[in-house]
Amino acid sequence: MQPLICVICDGLPDRPLKQLGNRTPLEVAKTTNLDRIARDGISGMMHPVDIGVRPGSDTAHLAIFGYDPRRYYAGRGPYECAGIGMELQAGDVAFRANIGTVDKDCIVLDRRAGRINSTQPIVDYLGPITIDGVSVHLAPGLGHRMGMVLRGPGLSPNVTEQDPHRTGVPIAAVRPLDGTPAAKQTAAICNEFSRLALERLKYLPLNHERAAAGLPAANAILFRGAGTLPEIPPPFTQRYGLRAAFVAGAPMYRGLAKILGLDVVDFQPHDGVTGKPDSNLEQKVARAVSLLADYDAVFVHIKAADSLAEDGNIEGKIAFIEKIDRAIAPLADTGEWHVAITADHTTSSQLQQHTADPVPVTIKGDGVRTDDVTAFSERACAHGKLGTIRGLHLMRILLDLTGRLPLYGA
Amino acid sequence: MQPLICVICDGLPDRPLKQLGNRTPLEVAKTTNLDRIARDGISGMMHPVDIGVRPGSDTAHLAIFGYDPRRYYAGRGPYECAGIGMELQAGDVAFRANIGTVDKDCIVLDRRAGRINSTQPIVDYLGPITIDGVSVHLAPGLGHRMGMVLRGPGLSPNVTEQDPHRTGVPIAAVRPLDGTPAAKQTAAICNEFSRLALERLKYLPLNHERAAAGLPAANAILFRGAGTLPEIPPPFTQRYGLRAAFVAGAPMYRGLAKILGLDVVDFQPHDGVTGKPDSNLEQKVARAVSLLADYDAVFVHIKAADSLAEDGNIEGKIAFIEKIDRAIAPLADTGEWHVAITADHTTSSQLQQHTADPVPVTIKGDGVRTDDVTAFSERACAHGKLGTIRGLHLMRILLDLTGRLPLYGA
DSSP, X not given: OOOEEEEEETTOOOOOBGGGTSBOHXXXXXXXXXXXXXXXXXXXXXXXXXXXXXXXXXXXXXXXXXXXXXXXXXXXXXXHHHHTTOOOOTTOEEEEEEEEEEOTTOXXXXXXXXXXXXXXXXXXXXXXXEETTEEEEEEEOSTTEEEEEEESSSOOSOBOOSSOSSSSSBOOOOOBSSSOHHHHHHHHHHHHHHXXXXXXXXXXXXXHHHHHTTOOOOOEEEEEEEEOOOSOOOOHXXXXXXXXXXXXXXXXXXXXXXXXXXXXOOOOGGGOOOSSTTOOHHHHHHHHHHHTTTOSEEEEEEXXXXXXXXXXXXXXXXXXXXXXXXXXXXXXXXXXXXXEEEOSOEEETTTTEEEOOOEEEEEESTTOOOOSOOSOSTTTGGGSTTEEEEHXXXXXXXXXXXXXXXXXXX | OOOEEEEEETTOOOOOBGXXXXXXXXXXXXXXXXXXXXXHSEEEEEESSOTTOEEOHHHHHHHHTTOOHHHHOOOSHHHHHHHTTOOOOTTOEEEEEEEEEEOTTOBEEETTTTTOSOOHHHHHHHOOEEETTEEEEEEEOSTTEEEEEEESSSOOSOBOOSSOSSSSSBOXXXXXXXXXXXXXHXXXXXXXXXXXXXXXXXXXXXXXXXXXXXXXXXOEEEEEEEEOOOSOOXXXXXXXXXXXXXXXXXXXXXXXXXXXXXXXXXXXXXXXXXXXXXXXXXXXXXXXXXXXXXXXXXEEEEOHHHHHHHXXXXXXXXXXXXXXXXXXXXHHHOSSSEEEEEOSOEEETTTTEEEOOOEEEEEESTTXXXXXXXXXXXXXXXXXXXEEEEHHHHHHHHHHHTTOOOOSOO
16 A cells, blocks of 8 residues: 655635736646646545635645544634644633734734734743633744633633734624623633733833834734634544654644644754745655655645735745745655645635635546646646545545545445 | 336446556456447446445445435345345344355465355255354355354344454454444354354365365355344335346345345356356346346346456456457447446455445436547546436436436426
8 A cells, every 4th residue: 555645735726816817826837746746647626625615724624634624623723722732621712813913092903913923922921811710821823823722610612703803993802602601701801811911012022122123013912713622533543544644834734633633743943844935845845755654644734825825925826836846846756655735725815815616636646547637726627537526535535545445335 | 218227347447557558457448339338328427325435335236226325234244145045034133154264273364265166065064053042044155155144032233243354364253342232142152153163164074175176175154244134125116116127146236136126037057147257248138138128127237347356357357348348239239228337336456445436337328418428438437428426316317317207396
């Protein structure tokens, strides 16, 4: 049985853009290696969750790994927090948080404080906070991101978001989403924490330096995605009978894979694996390939095409797609492994958001029924003979191609 | 309304093989008649059970006949036993069994005792066995195969398999799969029967002859696929309002069709219908055609492409596909009937097992919307305009083409 390497390119697909002569960034980018894999394999389109469902990266990844998000998804917070090494306990309510910029009237000016490099100084400065017997834990994530965990009795994830998700409006008051005392108390603690943090961050020394450098102040903690630890899913290894590793820089994905029981590879700062456009993709692919000696399946997550599209940076997205293409050259050359290339969702550079458009998927390797597709793109792969599948089908197809799918019947 | 003839070629599809220049046995075989049917009809691909489900022949046939296996499947044993003429009663637990070869330490050396020709001498030699008030009935099936039925109070099919499914390991101890007394008692009876049969077969006279001829001993009964009679499905004739006959040599398929209420055609030994590569396919097709005078629909099952692929016999599979092609010539010539050709699942000659790859399907007859497909193969039919269907769709499509599908609405 050949080992399997599967590359998930976050937000890689896009929609045709007028600026590109009605082509997508993936169609415009020079992608010799991706195209070779498509030419040597079978291609198709995948609805990560379902037709007409606009997936988050979290729900999409659950589905692609074969875990139905309708069963296992309970908010993004837990993945984000697990991914940056926070240990969650039963009853915790976990959020993803950003450090952002607000004006004196609490109007949000920048949801990412100028994409600040690290939130460590903010976490250190705020220190431990306890409100009505509930402790609020913060930990730094990638760039402007943080994990935030409420720990104490009587908490509920059924509360609205404090992060308004756009600029020019005030921070939102958190409201309970049901009539339980737990939801009411959680909302009250969220609002009190929000207020406390605003007040303390007025005095953050870092903000003097940032003001002097013309950078937006890091003065508000914006949080969203409340969740509890979902039903603990059956571990990946046990569910599929394969040893699986996950290579990713961005914390949410690392946390999600950890919770699913994949072995998540650690990188050191000098590896340059950042989850951002500057990430050292050659390093990630090299590590993934070396892992194939010890694992049956290695999944590689590549983040930045998504963030670039969310910033509306079309040229940046094209350049990053070409960077992906160069990095995966070793996968185009080999005949030793089954190779799958796909994405977790489409990110529209025009709308600057995820969309429900299906994503291309291509698989090559021993025994694959090749087709006539010769390019890896949204429209080329739609001609492929893999047809149109759902995210939940992908693992089963990959297991089958590598001879590992259990028989139904006899 | 034209009558319908549907040929189900077991395990006919395959995967591209390096030895065949990246073609499949079906692509390599000369299949003039199959190709003519594809050219004159509409083609597509069918997932027998669902995308990414690796079907057994039993679950696949249930689905192709329009019976959802998730509802009607309860283990293979009952089909196998019904197919060799064993009458099942409520409460019976039925198994498929092989005669195999073990060494003195009960290590399995050959799961089929050298594909022995008949188990009649073994069944006769063992005679009736009763253990703790439960009678164990054996009956000979095709070649090395047998049916085995436990009859008595308090039995359960929820037990593990005694057949280890591979060589080089000992016969497995049967364990209960739940905590019920019935499962415990069934496991205990299975283990006691397993022990008793081993002891008695040491003295089987046939084994002296086999040893002298250098053949592996027929000295162990290996059993698997415990099942009870599933929910009795609504009979085929009543469900679809058509008189249907089934032409097959192999017992499991005959048993399954009998349980679904199709009329299963009997053959005499001189007909040469064996379910093996030497089977007289012309005889089967001739019989099927003659039945069209009395039946609305005739289904023909052809077995050996599957077994040849499971033995890794690529040349044998190609030759057998060409034999099928010659045998179905009368179906390619006619304009009098609707003709459908398909398979129950893919069998990979490389992996020597069923796979979840979809199977080609082609249908010709009055009123069929023909397409541009000119060959019957895995990759040619993927271009067909029938598109990609599921096994559960096939009967409905065939009923509709022949004007027999009930209206939904008014």
